[in-house]
Amino acid sequence: MTQISTERKTAYYLGTGIALLGLLLFLSVFVTAALNFGNFDHFEAQVRSFGLRAFGGIVLLFVGSAIRNVGARGLAGSGVLLDPEQAREDLKPFSHMTGGMISDTLDKANLGKHLGVGARPDRVVMLKCRECGFHNEENSKFCQECGSEV
Ligand SMILES: [Zn+2]
Structure with missing residues (x-):
């Protein structure tokens, strides 16, 4: 079985962290907006800050998800590098894991053989x-x- 490299694991967790941070930043806009409801002091500055945070949050969320995706599937598997052979290699642990989980579940339910699921394509x-x-x-x-x- 192909091992997932430390770099990819790091990228996965780093990406998850960044995406989470972005989500929190994005959500904080609504929390602050709700807390400041009816308070129109410095309204323009508030709107500008909201816009920046919402935008920054979305960017972080997007970048984080991309890094996480690369970590999970490898550079080629996530389409960053156009190399079909490397892509198949990178995706192996990923699809193996998913496929294994599905066939395990189906085996327990005794449906696997019945449906023919779990057979390798x-x-x-x-x-x-x-x-x-x-x-x-x-x-x-x-x-x-x-x-x-x-
Ligand atoms: Zn040609």
């Missing part, structure tokens, strides 16, 4: 173009990217 074989390196579908005669013979 057929491996997708890709043909790499000799000219440009594009990964074409199995059985393709010509490259989908540059048109040369595969």
Whole structure:
């Protein structure tokens, strides 16, 4: 079984932390708004602060989720790097975990065999173009990217 690297674990927890921080920042806008309801002193400054915090919160949430995603699936698996082979490798522990959990649950309910769930899907074989390196579908005669013979 492929081990998830320490870097990816760190990225996962770091991303979760950042996303959580962003969420709290975003929610704090509504809390402050509710607390200051009816208080129109420094109204413009308040609105500006709300806007900044809401925006900052959303940015943090977005960035945090992205980092978390990379941590969970690896660089290639999350689509940061375009490398199908590395993607499959990176996603292995992830899909293994998910698939294993599902088949475990189904086994307990004695439904797994009945539904045929838990069986591994057929491996997708890709043909790499000799000219440009594009990964074409199995059985393709010509490259989908540059048109040369595969
Ligand atoms: Zn090609």
